[in-house]
Amino acid sequence: MDVLISEVGPRDGLQSIAPIMLKEDKMLWIRRAAAAGVREIEVGSFVPAKLLPQLADTAEIVTGAIEIPGLTVAALVPNARGAADAIAAGAHKITLPLSCSESHSLANLRRTHAQVLEEARAIAGMIRALPKERRPHFEGSLSTAFGCTIEGRVPEAQVAGLAEALMAAGCDEVGLADTTGYANPVAVRNMIAILWSAVGKDALTGIHLHNTRGLGLANALAAFDAGLTTFDSSLGGLGGCPFAPGASGNIVTEDLVFMFEAMGVRTGIDLDALFAIREIVANAVGGEPLYGFAPEAGLPKGFVQATQAKKDVHA
Template identity: 40%
Template sequence: MFILPKNVTIIEVGPRDGLQNEKKHVEETEKIGFIHALQESGITEMELTSFVSPKWVPQMADAKNIVGKSNKVGRQFVLAPNEKGAELAMEAGAKSIAVFVGVSNTFNQKNINRTTEESMDALEPVIDRLKNEGVFVRACISTAFYCPYEGKINKEDVINLCRRFVSMGVDELSVADTIGMANPVESYELFNQLNEELNGKVLLTAHFHDTRKMALANIFAALQAGIDRFDTSAGGLGGCPFAPGATGNIATEDVVNMLEAIGIKTGIDVEKVCQAVEKIAPHVSQPIETGMYRLYKNRDF
């Protein structure tokens, strides 16, 4: 009989991962209102924005202001793809910085024009500097299950990449099903092995997209493997500009509802998450139709 955790930490990624691929420009004031409303729901860890080139991701051009104007609640991440991004993030006052690498070489090259190995070599001095500056470092592992270009990813390649990040001294690994093709057996097998090998050395977080509507099942499988941290996005917002076919992240409100229903505490108020979604919904291009938000709109829960 498996033992589920009593508590789970939700890392809200809507303001960054959720909005980065949004075609409709979202005003800075709307982003700040969204962030503050999410914090009011009880969320204490959040990915706020990304210090990337506005040429490639124009939605994140206001990163410095977002960091400066957000309430300092819990741990707030910003994404930085390289040394320049990390410098800008620290100048803006960020205390927690996420870096990222794709397990797939092709995905990595299309994303940042480097192979996976080249990316790791470039990140090593960046991570060393961040740790010396007292920054919390999160490593995001993209295409950990499948790649839109290379297909199924070798599990050992994922584990080796995670081992290397741990050897660099990162504080957290966020391991992602970037295009939403993983199934629950694959979720359990990968996270069980990672948990057995790396538990206690680093925080382990699972990140699922809901392309094939298996994200909740994959989260439950990861829970069985001992994972108690999950990236989610309010309203199911998201996608990846470099991953064709990837739809949104699993919705925060749906994950919190499932966890609380099976007796796992999150400290998050589902209704308040839905209120935050209601704030951002008029400012995004696609209608938001997640399960709990639909019930909220109908005042049916």
């Protein structure tokens, strides 16, 4: 495959919507996504159940999802305690968010940068203590990297400094996250160049984008052109802000996969099978709007996916 689409709907999509999805529905979604060719899914977050009832079953979901062959099961962890739970459940990848805006970090996680970095060091130590084959991949996510609603734009040098600090704390990788939809294609390209020069190309391969101001796919294109290869997205753009249809959710997996496949870039995901999952998810979150232009419009006449075309050639 040419790019890795990391489905974050079961975590980032669900966490902002009220109707609680049943564990069975989540597992059906995850299994169907994996069957459609999705190779990485962020299935939940190890936060206290009281804080986020929607994700209270994350440990059970991880336990179930790791049985699916070929699927990388990722989970978000707010701290070392969550990481311990994620490791115990068998997550293949754990992501610790660090908000580049310190005001946002305090408001959101109630932690300073120094405190989050301390958690990162604790998690890295925990992972090093594991036998090699049980060690999850550990990513530090640079959230609000392009700015936040409290501080506005975050200086690029600050983001680069935090990326270095996360790598020094023991992360395997950092990820770039436009939590608030402040990014634009030029900012994406600049930030990638700055981070690569700070931590090296191997330490930054992925980006997490929101479509808050409609630039989600343009930003994904800019990141792909710059050389990133992992893209977070959410089925149906789930988790969009209810006051403005489509206004705040993650970029839509279906549209993202359609864009890459149309461009000749293989995602490994079958679009028809992906589109078919929408009904399961829509039913399971009753009434919550699903977004996505490609699934509504349908594929262009005569459309052949890159994944399919190149598979045929080698068949």
